[in-house]
Amino acid sequence: MTAAANLPGAVTPRGTKPKTVFAPRNIMLYGTLLIFSMYYLLPLYVMIVTSLKDMAEIRMGNVFSPPVEITFAPWVKAWAEACTGINCDGLSRGFWNSVRILIPSLIISVSIAALTGYVLACWRFKGSEIFFGILLLGAFIPYQVLLYPLVIILRELGLFGSLWGLVLVHTIFAMPINVLLFRNYFVALPEELFKAARVDGAGFWGIFFRIVIPMSLPIFVVSGIIQVTGIWNDFLFGVVYTRPENYPMTVQLNNIVNSVQGVQEYNVNMAATLLTGLVPLVVYFFSGRLFVRGIAAGAVKG
Amino acid sequence: MTHSIEIKELKLAFGAVTVLEDLNLQVGQGEFLVLLGSSGCGKSTLLNCIAGLLDITDGEIHIQGHNVTWEEPSKRGIGMVFQSYALYPQMTVEGNLAFGLKNARMPRPEIAKRIKRASEILQIEPLLKRKPAALSGGQRQRVAIGRALVRDVDVFLFDEPLSNLDAKLRADLRVEIKRLHQTLQNTMIYVTHDQVEAMTLADRIAIMKGGQIMQLAPPAEIYNRPVNKYVAGFIGSPAMNVMEGQLDAGNSEFASARGLSFTVKGYEFDGAPTSGPVWLGLRPEHVQSGKWAAGQPIQREALVDMVEPMGSDTQVWARVDGQEIRFRMDGQEKVDIGDRVPIGFDPARLSLFDKSTEIRL
Ligand SMILES: Nc1ncnc2c1ncn2[C@@H]1O[C@H](COP(=O)(O)OP(=O)(O)OP(=O)(O)O)[C@@H](O)[C@H]1O
Ligand SMILES: [Mg+2]
Numbered sequence: 001m002t003a004a005a006n007l008p009g010a011v012t013p014r015g016t017k018p019k020t021v022f023a024p025r026n027i028m029l030y031g032t033l034l035i036f037s038m039y040y041l042l043p044l045y046v047m048i049v050t051s052l053k054d055m056a057e058i059r060m061g062n063v064f065s066p067p068v069e070i071t072f073a074p075w076v077k078a079w080a081e082a083c084t085g086i087n088c089d090g091l092s093r094g095f096w097n098s099v100r101i102l103i104p105s106l107i108i109s110v111s112i113a114a115l116t117g118y119v120l121a122c123w124r125f126k127g128s129e130i131f132f133g134i135l136l137l138g139a140f141i142p143y144q145v146l147l148y149p150l151v152i153i154l155r156e157l158g159l160f161g162s163l164w165g166l167v168l169v170h171t172i173f174a175m176p177i178n179v180l181l182f183r184n185y186f187v188a189l190p191e192e193l194f195k196a197a198r199v200d201g202a203g204f205w206g207i208f209f210r211i212v213i214p215m216s217l218p219i220f221v222v223s224g225i226i227q228v229t230g231i232w233n234d235f236l237f238g239v240v241y242t243r244p245e246n247y248p249m250t251v252q253l254n255n256i257v258n259s260v261q262g263v264q265e266y267n268v269n270m271a272a273t274l275l276t277g278l279v280p281l282v283v284y285f286f287s288g289r290l291f292v293r294g295i296a297a298g299a300v301k302g
Numbered sequence: 303m304t305h306s307i308e309i310k311e312l313k314l315a316f317g318a319v320t321v322l323e324d325l326n327l328q329v330g331q332g333e334f335l336v337l338l339g340s341s342g343c344g345k346s347t348l349l350n351c352i353a354g355l356l357d358i359t360d361g362e363i364h365i366q367g368h369n370v371t372w373e374e375p376s377k378r379g380i381g382m383v384f385q386s387y388a389l390y391p392q393m394t395v396e397g398n399l400a401f402g403l404k405n406a407r408m409p410r411p412e413i414a415k416r417i418k419r420a421s422e423i424l425q426i427e428p429l430l431k432r433k434p435a436a437l438s439g440g441q442r443q444r445v446a447i448g449r450a451l452v453r454d455v456d457v458f459l460f461d462e463p464l465s466n467l468d469a470k471l472r473a474d475l476r477v478e479i480k481r482l483h484q485t486l487q488n489t490m491i492y493v494t495h496d497q498v499e500a501m502t503l504a505d506r507i508a509i510m511k512g513g514q515i516m517q518l519a520p521p522a523e524i525y526n527r528p529v530n531k532y533v534a535g536f537i538g539s540p541a542m543n544v545m546e547g548q549l550d551a552g553n554s555e556f557a558s559a560r561g562l563s564f565t566v567k568g569y570e571f572d573g574a575p576t577s578g579p580v581w582l583g584l585r586p587e588h589v590q591s592g593k594w595a596a597g598q599p600i601q602r603e604a605l606v607d608m609v610e611p612m613g614s615d616t617q618v619w620a621r622v623d624g625q626e627i628r629f630r631m632d633g634q635e636k637v638d639i640g641d642r643v644p645i646g647f648d649p650a651r652l653s654l655f656d657k658s659t660e661i662r663l
Contacts, residue, residue: 196446201374
């Protein structure tokens, strides 16, 4: 065939190959994408429509039909009135608890991880590799093994049941993965930059704040997102290490959804679940691009 | 305070690997010293020791008469320029220049004055507001030099500053560095593995190998009187002819290599000559050919094996009494494989090395 095409005078097609929209390749590709997005979006759709119906409409049984009459009452109830067994002030209490847990945990864990990564990458000391190895090993220890020892530690520190105890736990569990992220990112920064900064009289903190941090926005974003979603979605630590008045949003959500008094208010449950998922969703929405860039930067530089 | 830099018995080891050992070096005030050697010989390591970027294992380092062995890099009165420029990417050129001065808590007007002076000398005034990413390689390296310049240091340290630049820029910047040295009269230590840079810039060259300084001498001496076979082969392009031979230290000091034999009258021996196996070194450019062969003390006929025309001159591989020799001919002269060409050379320009120690005789 190619031989014929190369013969002088043979008519050879020129220009780019015309595209057929319904080529088998495209059908396969977009078909698969469509099915997978349906798979993920359908439950979300059901949740949204259900949360906007009243109970009478829900009892009619068609979960896929859009609401005949849109009502925001379930959302209001989920936020402010739903009962969690003890209190009846909805998810709002849990939301603010989660915020009060999230912000210090986020700041403390990311700061300590960045600083530890910086030391491990740029100021190696005798045994720093071993230290890093042990830290990484921590990532493989199942949480369940550590649950009870941590209860004892928190009790001894007088932090058990308080928000700060939970902050401490989140910080500890954030270390392996986040230190790894920061260390690997910092190791890939050019070494001569540190040498130049030292000749210029910058010390440990000077180099960290003036040279390293300004160059590392993507990895801070990655670490931040991992921490925000991880801490916000946490259920286990919240249940174990805090008292009911400090329960995070996830735990309160569970208590609302699983409360057995009266009828199951599906619309309120759906609204409550969506409310709880809102924070990670918003975070992903606004920082997705940076997140990908940070992950990719880390990957390319090894 | 006669020496600008004095290094005594320096030893540096990375764990079990000793990179520098028993290294002694003295650099005079305002001297331009080039550290030259092949990759991995410890040039950068030595420079980093002087800068204080590496903690040395043993020994002492003095700069301008002060013992700075355990002093911070910024307190040593040195400025450093790196191969990768190492500019702070998030700062403007001005910010890069000011960084060291701000760290030293210098008053603002003084900072501005110094940046102005440095940017005038290096002609980077129009670039001051730009970020390094918006600069060409040559401009970046100028800024990097400026960063050392504003700090008003006694000693400049360069670690292969021109290696990342293309050939044309490299030649330009080389001249600029030389001019800078003439203007400032600072002590400069310059690491390179480019012998052209070394020969053109240096007051003295230190040839390094395996963490030791093989020879420390002005460029002309390194070229004319290499202390050993390694230095002889390292300096000069094309490389020196090094022939296996024999020295007969009788009354007329007779040397031979294969069939080629001649007296070495006029050669300056370092000590009393002794008979024995030797390496005979003869630089290609010291072999005269054609009509210029006539005036030379030793004259032979060469049978041409191969020619490499380079325009300005032609490199010729030839056989002289059975011994292979490489030499250069004028590019205008016609020469072909199989031709017989008269050649001549002066034994005074030879280099003789002991066969086993490879040290100059
Ligand atoms: N951190 C380190 N740990 C162990 N060995 C090292 C370390 N840094 C350098 N070396 C070794 O020290 C030797 C000298 O290295 P150095 O960087 O000084 O070489 P160089 O002469 O500057 O080479 P180049 O011309 O390639 O820059 C090399 O053999 C190198 O492998
Ligand atoms: Mg080097």
